[in-house]
Amino acid sequence: MRVIFSIAKTHLLAKPKQSLVAMLGVTFGIGMFVAMVSLMSGLNNFTEELTMTSSPDIHIYKDITGERVSILEQLNPGGINFVHHPKPKNESQKIRNAFQIAELIRQDPDVLGAAPQLSSQVFYNFGPVQLNGNIAGVDILEEDKLFGLSSKMKAGEIAGLLTTTNGLIMGSGLAKTLSLSVGDNVTVTTPEGVTISLKVVGIFQMGLGEIDNIRSYANISTVQKILGKDQGYITDINVKLVDLYQAKAKAIQIQSIFGYKAEDWETANATFLAGAVIRNIMTYSVSITLLIVAGFGIYNILNMTIFSKMKDIAILKATGFAAKDVSGIFMTQSLVIGLIGSVLGLILGFILSYLLSLAPFDGGDVISIDALPVSFDPLYYVIGIVFGVATTAVAGYMPSRKAGHVDPIEIIRGI
Amino acid sequence: MKEIILETKGITKYFHEPQTFQVLKDINLKVVKGEFLSLVGKSGCGKSTLMYLLSTMDTDYEGILEINGENLTGRRADYLAGFRNQHIGFVFQFHFLLPEFTSLQNVMIPALKLGKYPESKIKKRAMEKLEMLGIADQAEKMSSKLSGGQQQRVAIARALINDPALIMGDEPTGNLDSTNSDIVFDIFRKLTRDFGQTIIAVTHDDDFAANSDRIIEMSDGKIVG
Structure with a gap:
């Protein structure tokens, strides 16, 4: 084994420029992969975290827009019924016994908390x-x-809300547009035409424009008062779970127990999650393309090396090297190129990621960040090196096999 | 009766390209230990083909080949590679050294492959072989920097490193001037006489053949004398 390795080493060192070029191909491929994946997953994690903090794992509400069976259908089941353009009934959005439901949900050990609102x-x-x-x-x-x-x-x-009856905690974007600061009053009109004056006791910033620019928090009783509803009027229950990936199953369970629509966060944020998937697909396809290009480079260089080393291969086989030994020599070369290239690629990827994380970036009104969010998850570095070595192994395999099957007689006689 | 080291029984071989052509016809040959054998004949008579076949590199033939009493016909290529490594040494017309390695490394490589001795011992043995061939002073030079005669002697040292029973030469002096040819011949002679090694050499060199123990002449794929 050692002699195979030392022959491979000598071949690599005999043409340092060629070996370096092959190595750099892998380095750039892996480096770009690591940098891109780090940035993309940094962005994904950042937005996911934002969405998670601003949306519940499970959102329970009364779905009044859902399809309902028409009265004609009820009277004439199985008949040929045409109902054109049905509209929802004027139903209350109230969840009955919301506080009791919330209490029951809280007793589930998988549930972190349930907040009626x-x-x-x-x-x-x-x-x-x-x-x-x-x-x-x-x-x-x-x-x-x-x-x-x-x-x-x-x-x-937030305690300001407890001490002030008509208190309001407002999103930062909204407060800025309305030029309000803590202690100011704001007049609010409901769709029913009720107008009420509320006092700003706090300003929050989630970091997500779609929340900060439109939402305010008030006491339950305050909102019930604005809407002119009774003290049991609750339209939503927000549930937070211990493990947020159980949301889908839990939502179905809650919906079947209580009869109200329970929507898990994955369904609610489907567009955002689809975006994350597409970003990942792009990242991986670009990186894999880069690696395939690097792989072809290695394939070419190895093929050239083998072609110029035909005589050497013949003599090695004549003096007792088996096909697998000769293949091993060239396979070792491509793996060494792959391994060193990948490790350099990881270093390059880390440097690029670090530079990206320093780059100033203005998220504007949409998200409040001042630098690009970059993930430094070691997993991507592991994937990177596995990718790099695997690509070079695949690229090196065919030429190496060919070298192993060179017929020494043809070469020796052919001269 | 001397020990038989190599024996062929009814070896026949065809070339199929460009058209089927019988290149070897029923070759029966016995070589005894310590013999210095020359294989001569006109170009195209099949002598080189026979030698590659005897060397186990060519396995596409009919008949039986035995070396050291072991039947090698039908053995797998990897097994034969191991067998060559241990029992057969090669000397070619074109010297076929690995150009990126020093003379010493070239000599050591087959022994490192065999792995019978530790590296330090192999190095010592390789130096002894180079010394025996009078080129110990060239040991650390890159093999591509040596003269033709020196390269051929390094190649012989490499052929000897695993103490093979059989040494095969494909026109080992074909590319050398008369001085170097004589040196190579003397080395071969010494190997058979002093170390009991067997040499089979294909040659065009009449002097070389004339001085060997036995001449086998081939014509049209048959042994004629």
């Missing part, structure tokens, strides 16, 4: 201008427990 579309009055948004009536302490709201506060305290 109600929300309403509202218009925020800004002088003559009305801004569209929504307002969520929550038990602020429960909400903080589930979504860590207090860590997102930019001004004021």
Whole structure:
């Protein structure tokens, strides 16, 4: 084995430039792979985390827009019925016994917490201008427990809501548009035409434009008052699980027990998750393309080396090297190129990722970041080196096999 | 009766390209230990083909080949490679050294492959062989930097490193001037006489053949004398 390795080493060192070029092919392939994957998954993780903090694992609500059986269908089942353009009934969105349901859900050991809330579309009055948004009536302490709201506060305290009856905690983007700061009053109009004046006691920033620009939090009772509803009026229950990947199964279970629509976060964020999948597909396809190009480079160089080493191969076989020994010599060369190239690629990838993580980036109104989020998960480095070595092994295999099957007589006689 | 080292029984071989042509016809040959044998004949008579066949590199033939009393016909290529490594040494017309290695490394490689001795011992043995051939001073030179005669002697040293019973030469002096030819011949002579090794050499060199123990002349794929 050692003699095979030392012959392979000598061949590599005999043409340092050629070996270096082959190595750099792998290095760039792996380097770009690591950098791209780190950036993409950094972005994915960042947005996923944002979405997770701002959306519940399971959202329970009463689905009134869902398809319902028409009265004609009920009276004449199995007949040929035509109902054109059915519309939903005017139903209350109230979840009956919401507090009891929340209490029952909380008893499940898989559940971290369940927060009943109600929300309403509202218009925020800004002088003559009305801004569209929504307002969520929550038990602020429960909400903080589930979504860590207090860590997102930019001004004021969440406790302010407990001490102020008509208090309001507002999203930072909304507050900025309305030029409000803590202690100011804002007038809010509901779709039913009720107008009420609320006091801003805090400003939060989730980091996600679609939340910060439209949402406010208030006490449950405040929102019930705006809507003119009773104290049992709750429209949503937000559930947080211990393991968020159980959401899908748990949602089905909750829906069948309580009869209300239970939507898991994967369904709710389907577009976002599809985006993540597409980003991953792009990253991997570009990287694999780079590696295949590097693989062809190795294939070519190895083929050339083998062609120029025909005499050597013949003499090695004549003096007692078996086909597998000769293949081993060239396979070793391609694996050494692959291994060193990949390790250099990981270093290059790390440097690129690090530079990217320093690059200033303005997320604008959509997401509030000042530098690109980059993941430094060691898993990608492991994948990188496995990819690199595997590609070179595949690229090296065919020429090496060919070298092993060279017929020494043909070469020796052919001269 | 001397020990028989190599024996062929009814060896026949065809070339199929460009058309089927019988190149060897019923070759029966016995070679005894310590013999210095020359294989002569006109170009195309099949002498080189016979030698490659005897060397186990060519396995596409009919008949039986025995070396050291072991039947090698029908053996797998990898087994034959191992067998060559241990029992057969080669000397070619064109010297076929590995150009990126020093003379010493070239000599050592077949022994490293065999792995019978530790590397330090192999190095010592390789130096002894080079010394015996009078080129110990060239040991650390790259083999591509040597003269033709020196290269041929390195190749002979390489052929000897595993103490093979059989040494095969394909026109070992064909590319050398008369001085170097004489040196190579003397080495061969010494090997058979002093070390009991057997040599089979294909040659065009009449002097070389005339001085060997036995001449086998071939014509049209048959042994004629």
